[in-house]
């Protein structure tokens with residue numbers, strides 16, 4: 320990548336927690352940062368961060384809203400080099416609650432979590448790819464904020480668990496294709512970090528020795544931002560260590576064939 324004082328990052332969910340910590344870390348290294356969020360605090364946070372930060376009020380689960388913010392960031396600085404698709408929420412309804420409305424008809428589930436944690440990430444990758452293609456062949460970097468719930472189910476939180484598993488799948492599925500355009504895609508998978516995401520009471524109840532510091536998450540982000548080659552990696556962040564996790568071992572030789580030699584057959588019908 321070019322000198323860091325000319326680089327531009329776009330971060331979703333940047334007004335709090337991990338997104339804000341990442342924004343501050345990059346600004347300290349002379350990046351310019353576009354912060355996207357739905358928080359009312361966004362504008363004042365960005366102005367406190369100084370002239371290299373700009374805030375876009377954007378609900379990333381809306382294509383129009385997220386696309387407008389990407390467009391605004393590109394218009395402001397004329398380039399986007401790194402995109403952190405980090406916004407996330409936990410499940411907004413008890414999936415196992417009442418299934419019938421007042422008339423006895425089945426109630427449609429509220430899938431807002433899927434819209435924010437998964438659909439919005441597809442939107443963000445499409446937008447990142449679009450703007451990276453304007454970088455005269457230099458490509459760009461994408462980091463998704465998955466979770467340790469992308470590896471180990473969080474019981475009773477099915478939408479969150481499905482989406483975070485989904486981001487691991489996206490990372491591994493897209494990396495070889497995006498690499499052809501010098502675009503890297505990796506995921507950070509934090510364990511429990513005390514942020515605004517934690518429901519009331521959880522932080523107090525969580526034993527201190529099992530808290531992962533923000534510094535470990537930043538270590539994972541930096542590993543992916545600073546490396547031009549590393550792609551398709553999933554960095555589980557627990558306590559002070561980032562573990563690069565691999566896909567599960569093949570169950571048998573046939574399954575290995577299906578993904579390795581069989582790749583030539585898949586390529587007949589899918590981009591390969």
Ligand SMILES: NC(=O)c1ccc[n+]([C@@H]2O[C@H](COP(=O)([O-])OP(=O)(O)OC[C@H]3O[C@@H](n4cnc5c(N)ncnc54)[C@H](O)[C@@H]3O)[C@@H](O)[C@H]2O)c1
Nearest residue numbers: 332335336337356357378379406407466511512514515516
């Ligand atoms: N805190 C943890 O323990 C933990 C662990 C693993 C993964 N994560 C993931 O880390 C990411 C960041 O979460 P955090 O812990 O910093 O929580 P946070 O609540 O502090 O920050 C999330 C931010 O996303 C924003 N946001 C929510 N919905 C949005 C939308 N529709 N459009 C734009 N912005 C939106 C919120 O306003 C908030 O500022 C999330 O994807 C979360 O799932 C968190």
